[in-house]
Amino acid sequence: MDRVRQGRPGFRRRFGAVIAVGAASALAVTALAAPAQSADAKATNVQADVNVAKNAGFESDLSNWTCAAGSGAAVTSPVHGGTKALKATPSGQGTAECSQVVKVKPNSTYKLSSWVQGSYAYLGARGTGTTDVSTWTPGTSDWQQLSTSFTTGANTTSVTVYTHGWYGQSAYYVDDVNVFGPDGGGGTDPVEIPAVPSGLAAGTTTSTSVDLSWTPVSTATAYTVYRDGTKVASTSGASTTVTGLTPETTYSFQVSASNAAGESAKSTAVSARTGKGGGGDGGTVPKHALTGYWQNFNNGATVQKLRDVSSQYDIIAVSFADATTTPGQITFNLDPAVGYSSTADFKADIAAKHAAGKSVILSVGGEKGTISVNSDASATAFANSAYALMQEYGFDGVDIDLENGLNPTYMTKALRQLAAKAGSKLVLTMAPQTIDMQSTSGGYFQTALNVKDILTVVNMQYYNSGSMLGCDGKVYSQGSVDFLTALACIQLEGGLDPSQVGIGVPASTRGAGSGYVAPSVVNNALDCLTRGTGCGSFKPSKTYPGLRGAMTWSTNWDATAGHAWSNAVGPKVHSLP
DSSP states (O other): OOOOOOOOOOOOOOHHHHHHHHHHHHHHHHHTTSOOOOTTOOOSSOOTTEEOOSSTTOTTTTTTOEEGGGOEEEESSSOSSSSOEEEEOOOTTOOOOEEEEEEOOTTOEEEEEEEEEESOEEEEEEOOSSOOEEEEESOEEEEEEEEEEEEOOTTOOEEEEEEEOOTTOOOEEEEEEEEEESOOSSOOSSSSOOOOOEEEEEEEEOSSOEEEEEEOOTTOSEEEEEETTEEEEEESSSEEEEOSOOTTOEEEEEEEEEETTEEOOOOOOEEEEOOOOSSOSTTOOOSSEEEEEEESSOSSSOOOOGGGSOTTOSEEEEEOOEEOSSTTOEEOOOOGGGOOSOHHHHHHHHHHHHHTTOEEEEEEEETTOOOOOOSHHHHHHHHHHHHHHHHHHOOOEEEEEEOSOOOHHHHHHHHHHHHHHHOTTOEEEEOOBGGGGSOTTSHHHHHHHHTGGGOOEEEEEOSSSOSEEOTTSOEEOTTSHHHHHHHHHHHHHTTOOGGGEEEEEESSTTSSSSOOOOHHHHHHHHHHHHHSOSOOSOOOSSOOTTOOEEEEEOHHHHHHTTTHHHHHHHHHHHTOO
16 A cells, blocks of 8 residues: 555467467367267266275375376365365476376276366276276366266276376366275275265354354365355364355355265255344444555654544554564554554554444555465464454454465465454455456455455555556556446456455545546446446446445545545445445
8 A cells, every 4th residue: 555566567468378279179179089988978887885096185185196297286276175176287298197096896897086177177097907988178167077987807906097187278176086986905085975964053143144053074074165056165163154245135055074085965955144234343344335544654644543533434454564573473563653652542442443333454564565474384373463463452354455475375274264263253355456356367366266255345456557457358547437447347257246346546646656536436436336327438237236335545645635535435335225
């Protein structure tokens, strides 16, 4: 925040990529001529009693698997069951094959299956002693099951099962590999897919969350929670809190159990209805919210105490946390320049904001923030220290404003650990720059999608960026209603819920190096996105009445300008449909 960009990457040209995909498609068509057994082929006398594949769900990373040229790795997202899956990336003349030799019985039939996602993905078995088999898919944005079967020869005691992608294509993902048939003497881990969980029940509900619990399954290592048929959470325990829900809405939940053999069927569904939105205890964010950053320093803007922040703001982000010498760990140091006589006085102001139905969170990063979360240890250090500050000061959560790089794998781990500690009232916001949200492949966007079930709002900074691509592929200039709406559309159509999208702008011309727009332009953008009115040349194909609201840098610059921004935009946000 309060920063000027030093330049930005140029836009990528797509024409070459289209040619590459076409060439790869031609190769894939050639591959179809090879003998392959249909995915729905059925073998007789299949004894699906054990899974002879080991580490079939990649919960132990790549143990028992071999991936060509280091092309594979275990990842925590996306996953089909459990907590990990395989990601393999073809390069050059390689197909990123990952394989495992499994012990089998001669003259026996085995059913081979796996779940795949991403680009071209193949599944097969060779060295069967009879007819080697394979099946494939050209790619899918969601998990799809590949399935075939093979029969071993009279002297066959081991078979190589494999999966691979295709030349020049992007990464593919694999999870829950199953080779079901007679135990060939190699043992199994575990013997079978766990039972379907029972006893699913809904507990405490808020306006945006539901607590769920169920009876543990003895052979399960992880559970997957589904909301209205869509996967929303994974956990190792027999309870979780589903967050990011819409007030006064009824949802249907199910849960499945997983281990290295695969994922069970979903449980019997249970319904729960969220409560009303609006003010309340700290951590309760209204359906439409105004966010403002409060400066814990003096840079020429009006110096404020938290008690002086306009009542229009529903979320107040205290800026900023400080790094320590321990990677990932954060602390908070109250700046004497803001005029508090004691830390206790500052904490009392937070408590007063809670009593008024507001949320106060701690922003992590900023232009000069040096906090780095890029390992398991630093992720844990971040979660532990952030939670300790929440307990000490009464912060309701954190805001992620890391402008010097973000590792989606480990930041996801850190935020999930924090959510597990903080519970259902955690307020989690993000403030990425425009370049960070141009594509779902970016680290910031990936992180937002990874934590969608616990994410409150992404308030992208629509300033200090220059021109950018909108969701229609056209370039829009900073400082216009089209810039706000066409870029918000990328997030809205890229996977975030409308309740998780906010428009972030400077409160005055002094609040940023560039990109200031009058409050009336912000209000037009809000109307355009939620009602389809007030648009410029760009008009979304549909409206998003659940849009969360708007954000500004900062409450101090807003006060310097006589609260002109919050007095105009606040009422508009709070009157959205």
